[in-house]
Amino acid sequence: MSSLYVVATPIGNLKDITLRALETLEEVGFIICEDTRITSRLLKHYDIRKELVSFNARTEEKKIDYVLNRIRYGETAALVSDAGTPCISDPGVRLVNSARKNEINVVGIPGANASILALSIAGLPTDSFVFEGFLPQKKGRQKKLKELAQEPRTIVLYESVYRIKKLLSELNEYMPDRKIAVARELTKKFEECYTGTPLDLSERIGDNLKGEFVVIISTVREK
Numbered sequence: 001m002s003s004l005y006v007v008a009t010p011i012g013n014l015k016d017i018t019l020r021a022l023e024t025l026e027e028v029g030f031i032i033c034e035d036t037r038i039t040s041r042l043l044k045h046y047d048i049r050k051e052l053v054s055f056n057a058r059t060e061e062k063k064i065d066y067v068l069n070r071i072r073y074g075e076t077a078a079l080v081s082d083a084g085t086p087c088i089s090d091p092g093v094r095l096v097n098s099a100r101k102n103e104i105n106v107v108g109i110p111g112a113n114a115s116i117l118a119l120s121i122a123g124l125p126t127d128s129f130v131f132e133g134f135l136p137q138k139k140g141r142q143k144k145l146k147e148l149a150q151e152p153r154t155i156v157l158y159e160s161v162y163r164i165k166k167l168l169s170e171l172n173e174y175m176p177d178r179k180i181a182v183a184r185e186l187t188k189k190f191e192e193c194y195t196g197t198p199l200d201l202s203e204r205i206g207d208n209l210k211g212e213f214v215v216i217i218s219t220v221r222e223k
């Protein structure tokens with residue numbers, strides 16, 4: 001049956017990929033990916049040779065018909081992103097949505113996701129959490145932070161190296177008493193995860209920052 005497989009790939013350590021994901025990447029007709037260079041590296045590591053169709057937030061709309069037509073005519077395809085689970089702060093949602101509207105079989109192959117991994121090692125409450133991904137970079141950022149300060153559940157944010165320092169100082173302004181965790185470079189050589197107040201963590205992390213970050217803000221009851 002022609003299908004679209006949504007396949008999670010590693011978030012750093014190339015060994016973090018399931019046997020089923022590798023089997024799927026080996027068996028599909030073609031792979032839809034963000035950056036062909038990044039996906040090629042993964043495929044080369046596992047000795048998989050496959051046609052790659054590049055697909056990102058800018059080209060998503062244009063490529064949907066092309067990809068779905070090929071699947072409709074009997075091919076199978078895998079959607080991957082540069083890292084982790086596709087469609088989670090990554091492109092693909094419109095493709096999956098259109099596939100479903102066109103009654104194409106969509107199959108998920110689970111695997112790495114930075115937010116769930118960070119929650120699992122932070123030791124902060126996980127019974128109820130809200131995933132906010134990246135905060136707006138400029139317009140709407142302060143409004144969002146004010147809203148989040150009222151959010152009673154644990155909050156999960158993604159942040160880039162360019163704004164992590166700024167985010168910690170904003171959290172110190174908007175929610176200075178909430179315990180937070182900063183998980184950096186998960187599954188990679190310089191992996192670390194610290195917990196404390198926003199002020200503790202800005203001091204601890206300092207200016208010498210590199211890599212990718214997940215920030216977890218604990219529920220209001222955790223001190």
Ligand code: SAM
Nearest residue numbers: 011084085089113114158159185186212213214
């Ligand atoms: N789809 C991915 C997932 O399943 O987690 C997320 C992609 S999003 C474009 C990239 C962001 O995820 C990074 O800026 C960072 O916030 C977080 N991230 C991805 N890999 C990470 C890692 N190894 N360590 C910490 N955070 C990571």
